[in-house]
Amino acid sequence: MKKVYTSENRFYVGNIRNLLEAQGIASDLRNEHVSSATGEVPVFDAWPELWVEERDFERAQYIVEQALSPVDATPWLCPQCREENDPAFEFCWNCQAEAPASDT
Ligand SMILES: [Zn+2]
Known part of the structure; x- marks a missing residue:
């Protein structure tokens, strides 16, 4: 899998995740400081990360770019x-x- 997005604001990460999901791309929410699959409590100042399957990566990256692009920056x-x-x-x-x- 590949990391497609990270932000210090986990709500932003969650929103990006929703956008990807709406496009049919499943993503994993990870935190680099949390060891996987053991259900440990996340470290507070660690940034959450979004990971997608490699085959979805380019499309996911495009969606993230679109979502973050300042075209309609209000x-x-x-x-x-x-x-x-x-x-x-x-x-x-x-x-x-x-x-x-x-x-608009
Ligand atoms: Zn509100």
């Missing part, structure tokens, strides 16, 4: 919790509320 405010969200996200990273419909 962050939106969550109508529910007032958190600022990356424009690529369809759901609030904080409370999972749906993004308000945009006119």
Whole structure:
């Protein structure tokens, strides 16, 4: 497998994971400081990582790039919790509320 994305904000990682999943790409959420498959508690300051199968990597990378590209770079405010969200996200990273419909 290959690492396709990492961020200090695990909510961002979760959102990217949702985007990949919506495209039919399964991903593993990993943390480099956690030994695998034993259910250990993650280290707090470790960054979560998203890993995908090698055959999905290029497509996943493209999706991540699209999601992170600053083309439509206006962050939106969550109508529910007032958190600022990356424009690529369809759901609030904080409370999972749906993004308000945009006119553009
Ligand atoms: Zn919210």
